[in-house]
Amino acid sequence: MILDSKIPEGPLADKWTKHKFNVKLVNPANKRKYDVIVVGTGLAGASAAASLAELGYNVKAFCFQDSPRRAHSIAAQGGINAAKNYQNDGDSVYRLFYDTIKGGDYRAREGNVYRLAEVSVNIIDQCVAQGVPFAREYGGLLANRSFGGAQVSRTFYAKGQTGQQLLLGAYSALSRQVANGKVKLYPRTEMMDVVMIDGKARGIVTRNLITGAIESHSAHAVLLCTGGYGNVFFLSTNAMGSNVTAAWRAHKKGAFFSNPSFTQIHPTCIPVSGDHQSKLTLMSESLRNDGRVWVPATVETAEKLRKGQITANDIKEEDRDYYLERKYPSFGNLVPRDVASRNAKYVCDEGRGVNETGEAVFLDFRDAIKRDGRNVIEAKYGNLFDMYMQITGDNPYEVPMMIYPAVHYTMGGLWVDYNLMTTIPGLYALGEANFSDHGANRLGASALMQGLADGYFVIPYTIGDYLASNSADRIPVDHPEFKKAEKEVSDRLQKLLSIKGEKTVDYFHKKLGKIMWDYCGMARTEEGLTKAKAMIKELKKEFWTNVNVLGSNEELNLSLEKANRVSDFLELGELMVDDALHRNESCGGHFREEYQTPEGEALRDDENFAYVAAWKYLGEGQEEELHKEPLVFENVKLTQRSYK
Amino acid sequence: MNLTLKIWRQKNNADKGDFKEYKISDISKDMSFLEMLDVLNENLSEKGEDPVHFDHDCREGICGMCSLYIDGKPHGPQQTTTCQLHMRSFSDGDVITIEPWRAKPFPVMKDLVVDRSAFDRIIQAGGYVSVNTGGVPDANEIPIPKSIADLAMDAAQCIGCGACVAACKNASAMLFTSAKVSQLALLPQGQVERKIRAEKMVAQMDAEGFGACTNTGACEAECPKGISITNIARMNREYFSAVVSSDTL
Amino acid sequence: MSWVSKTLSSTLGQKLLMALTGLFLILFLVVHLAGNLQLLFPDGGESFNKYAATMASNPFIRVVSIGNFAFILLHVIYSIILTRRNKQSRPVAYAVSKASTNSVWASRNMGILGTIILIFLIVHLKGFYYEIKFGSVPMTSYEGVEFKDVYAIVANAYGNILYVAFYVLSMGFLAFHLSHGFASAFQTLGLNHVKYSPLIKKVGLGFSILIPALFALIPLVMFFQN
Structure with missing residues (x-):
């Protein structure tokens, strides 16, 4: 199969405008004849469901949480980028496009990224009109900040809760359409499979998480807005319920999965405190603007620290190694996420980690407090310091914070074309669930931008192109394909329930997470990945023979929900390893130790790997088939990133 | 730490439910x-x-x-969410009673899980600005005084957890409803539908079966996001001025 | 349903009635106290009896007094309606509750306090209002004009230590009721403002101590004077 990205011809800046004109339209009177299913109600899902309903389509929106307002977009802290250039500091659509392509280490499509930058300005207008209370200056105009090392201030924010406010904005738009009768909500409902009829996605099978009822829903198109799969690592900053099931089941029905190994590891998270750890908490990377990252200069000092014989404040200036400032004099503590994360790993691997587990580095505000005074630091980071204190019990005004990298975002996802359609006709993927815009590394404050761009400003145009060329006939849910899918879903659940083995679901999830973190995390090697693949295969076998899933299907059953999700993570884990193994280069979040510059930086191989890897599922137990979509760069020159 | 947990167990919505006691040992303070x-x-x-x-x-x-509802308080002894509550707030040997939120509009689905969709329906009644996607003015077209934007943000921080309802002796949803009414009443974007919003959201709140407000302030004291009851006063103003001046009969 | 009845059947409308009637009753307390303090004038009850006569004959006062009864009735009826609703909103009570850590006792027990005050009111009206209006009242005359000797009835009642104790205790409950009710009425009316609310709270607290204390002073002084 040849992957057609459907990027329009013509100059970069005209592509989207031209495309919007060329797509087919559905007559306003006919829109009510089409049904659209939206799975997931985060930024992408809620904005898409609301916008499509406003246009007149009948929308059914599904989420596994008890309310659409709880999707994990809500946890995003820092902000949302937009090329408004309100600050008169040289920003433009082209600069945002350029920064995003470069930040993604040249593994994203030019056309998609330019469109993202182009519609970013509309997002801010839309959100303000909805009543999103962005931060403002005393003159009443919107405030901006520079974020994640960007050279311009283009990030809009609402305290440290930008994701929350944007999601509540989209949720309110969604709620309005629920009240209008154009959206029907299905909370506490999990998608279990896509139903294909005549080669097209025509519906989904769901499980009601309260009653266990397996139900079918028919539609003319299905949108997967189901977020990322960081929980394959067990420990991540994702919500506990975040999972890959919807995307993975679609993958198994024929949707290609792209760049699964591109994972973002965020450098400023609160370190693991013990085996009981259930999730990791991210702290805004704005902390690196004033905090200095360091570890003890010698292993001996670090050991004393770990044993509790000395404290951080006992360590003299000359015995501290501010390693980021030392290695990257011009960017210092503000190097991109992947570089900061990898260097933290290196110093901890050397035995210079600072907490009991040896996996933490200091983020120290002593000098900033000395320079600006405690009040200034408190005004900037007070809520983050409070959160840190709440979780760790330590006071960061007095002792340095401890941080360690954690899995945060997955750039990979379902392959989509310029219309956001997967390789299954009628099946779309939006937001973090698709792979399209961030390449091998996502820039700070760009996730919110992409989710809302897809939902508010891309899908309302592109879905019409598909629907207009398809009949409005509805397929009843007693169609044999629906019945067949329902049976497959029930059988799989019954199989999980009938194993009655000896290990809990979490046992397997934790084990998988450790394999992924050790071998497919911040730094990867051919040897490690090969080993990991065998381990995952083994673990998968053990899961299907020795997992203990309690209770029955016909009730609220946490154990069954988890088992169902973990069974998909086990399969995804293997594909991630395959993907990492085949990509013999380092780029962005994918760092293969064999491929690095003499200075230890990621070494790309543009000649052989400037493509999107798209994996095709061939069947149970079979190796997946690799397809390549070449990346063509007509507007930017590929350069080596350097932060020296 | 070793603890005794008294936990409400209820098979499903129809089940009567009861407390069950569990012993748990080797709990770390950092959990x-x-x-x-x-x-x-x-x-x-x-x-x-x-x-x-x-x-x-x-x-x-x-x-x-x-x-x-942990030991007689929503989200437990600290003014935070349960997920941010750490075991260092407890001592070895403690007996901890854990109950679900109790309110007629929040039926128990299983054990400690309740259905809070009543909150969604209150928002659906009017907790939005009726603008479609696209065709909106530039974001900087209407300046908003920083103090007003900050006040709106304070109200908008509500996470819809329902601790206010759980804490209130009347199981009232005034703090939740007023947070949204306030946010949109403060902002210029919310002015167009200001009156109808207050009327409809209050009507929905009542229809769901939440209690009335006695101004005890328990909601504010327990709210993990520190939403202030000045929002309730603002909603009352909004509501009274709406009913006497709106065009709806 | 008309918009008026719709509003009055909403929780906010009903709370509004509670606040407005409550504030009126607060005003009434002040007027009532001002009159009653004349009981303490060392003139054998002359000024008090004259005052009582004026109150009974002035048409404006009579209208207000009917209004006063109506407001008391409304305050009671709506408190019953609201309390019933509030009870129904939580059909299953908590096994453990630490409400004292998030709110003050009086605010959670306005219904009980109100009920006690209502009982006091019934005894009070039976003992004085009813007696004076419909019972046989001894007469007295000042400068040749005949007056009902209301003072004598009051003095007689306050000679009874049980009666005095009941009065003083009831004023204690009134104090608690007011300590929450005063500021709460302003909050319900939507009058909450960073600049004025602290003042309202302080005045409310002062009021809730001062007024019941003065009310309680009257039977005490009269008891010991006897």
Whole structure:
């Protein structure tokens, strides 16, 4: 199969405008004849469901949480980028496009990224009109900040809760359409499979998480807005319920999965405190603007620290190694996420980690407090310091914070074309669930931008192109394909329930997470990945023979929900390893130790790997088939990133 | 730490339910409260017993999914969400009673899980600005005084967890409803529908069966996001001025 | 349903009635106290009896007094409606509750306090209002004009230590009721403002101590004077 990205011809800046004109339209009177299913109600899902309903389509929106307002977009802290250039500091659509392509280490499509930058300005207008209370200056105009090392201030924010406010904005738009009768909500409902009829996605099978009822829903198109799969690592900053099931089941029905190994590891998270750890908490990377990252200069000092014989404040200036400032004099503590994360790993691997587990580095505000005074630091980071204190019990005004990298975002996802359609006709993927815009590394404050761009400003145009060329006939849910899918879903659940083995679901999830973190995390090697693949295969076998899933299907059953999700993570884990193994280069979040510059930086191989890897599922137990979509760069020159 | 947990167990909505006692040992002070329950559930699962069901998702104190009435207080002894409550707030040997949110509009679905969709319906009644996607003015077209934007943000921080309802002796949803009414009443974007919004949201809040407000201030004291009851006063103003001046009969 | 009845059947409308009637009754307390303090004038009850006569004959006062009864009735009826609703909103009570850590006792027990005050009111009206209006009242005359000797009835009642104790205790409950009710009425009316609310709270607290204390002073002084 040849992957057609459907990027329009013509100059970069005209592509989207031209495309919007060329797509087919559905007559306003006919829109009510089409049904659209939206799975997931985060930024992408809620904005898409609301916008499509406003246009007149009948929308059914599904989420596994008890309310659409709880999707994990809500946890995003820092902000949302937009090329408004309100600050008169040289920003433009082209600069945002350029920064995003470069930040993604040249593994994203030019056309998609330019469109993202182009519609970013509309997002801010839309959100303000909805009543999103962005931060403002005393003159009443919107405030901006520079974020994640960007050279311009283009990030809009609402305290440290930008994701929350944007999601509540989209949720309110969604709620309005629920009240209008154009959206029907299905909370506490999990998608279990896509139903294909005549080669097209025509519906989904769901499980009601309260009653266990397996139900079918028919539609003319299905949108997967189901977020990322960081929980394959067990420990991540994702919500506990975040999972890959919807995307993975679609993958198994024929949707290609792209760049699964591109994972973002965020450098400023609160370190693991013990085996009981259930999730990791991210702290805004704005902390690196004033905090200095360091570890003890010698292993001996670090050991004393770990044993509790000395404290951080006992360590003299000359015995501290501010390693980021030392290695990257011009960017210092503000190097991109992947570089900061990898260097933290290196110093901890050397035995210079600072907490009991040896996996933490200091983020120290002593000098900033000395320079600006405690009040200034408190005004900037007070809520983050409070959160840190709440979780760790330590006071960061007095002792340095401890941080360690954690899995945060997955750039990979379902392959989509310029219309956001997967390789299954009628099946779309939006937001973090698709792979399209961030390449091998996502820039700070760009996730919110992409989710809302897809939902508010891309899908309302592109879905019409598909629907207009398809009949409005509805397929009843007693169609044999629906019945067949329902049976497959029930059988799989019954199989999980009938194993009655000896290990809990979490046992397997934790084990998988450790394999992924050790071998497919911040730094990867051919040897490690090969080993990991065998381990995952083994673990998968053990899961299907020795997992203990309690209770029955016909009730609220946490154990069954988890088992169902973990069974998909086990399969995804293997594909991630395959993907990492085949990509013999380092780029962005994918760092293969064999491929690095003499200075230890990621070494790309543009000649052989400037493509999107798209994996095709061939069947149970079979190796997946690799397809390549070449990346063509007509507007930017590929350069080596350097932060020296 | 070794603890005794008295937990409300209820098979489903129709079941009567009762407390069950569990002993749990070797709990670290650094665990979060939910991680402590994870340990309990892992123990129960290993013994083949049905784990305790409770709502939770982000575990960062922002999604509003976690609940639990712990030792007589919503979200436990600290003014935070249950997921941000850590075991260092408890002592060795403690007996901890864990109940679900109790309110008629929040029916118990299983164990500690309740249905809070009544909150969604209150928002659906008018907690939005009726603008379609596209065709809106430039974001900087209407300047908003910083103090007003900040006040709106303070109200908008509500996470919809329902602790206000759980804390209130009347199971009133005034703090939740007023937070949204306030946010939109403060902002220029919310002016067009200001009156109808107050009327409809209050009507929906009543229809769901929440109690009235006695101004005890318990909601504000327990709100993990510190939403102020000045929002309730503002909603009252909004409502009274709406009913006497709106065009709807 | 008309918009008026719709509003009055909403929780906010009903709370509005509670606040407005409450504030009126607060005003009434002040007027009532001002009159009653004349009981303490060392003139054998002359000024008090004259005052009582004026109150009984002035048409404006009579209208207000009917209004006063109506407001008391409304305050009671709506408190019953609201309390019933509030009870129904939580059909299953908590096994453990630490409400004292998030709110003050009086605010959670306005219904009980109100009920006690209502009982006091019934005894009070039976003992004085009813007696004076419909019972046989001894007469007295000042400068040749005949007056009902209301003072004598009051003095007689306050000679009874049980009666005095009941009065003083009831004023204690009134104090608690007011300590929450005063500021709460302003909050319900939507009058909450960073600049004025602290003042309202302080005045409310002062009022809730001062007024019941003065009311309680009257029977005490009269008891010991006897």
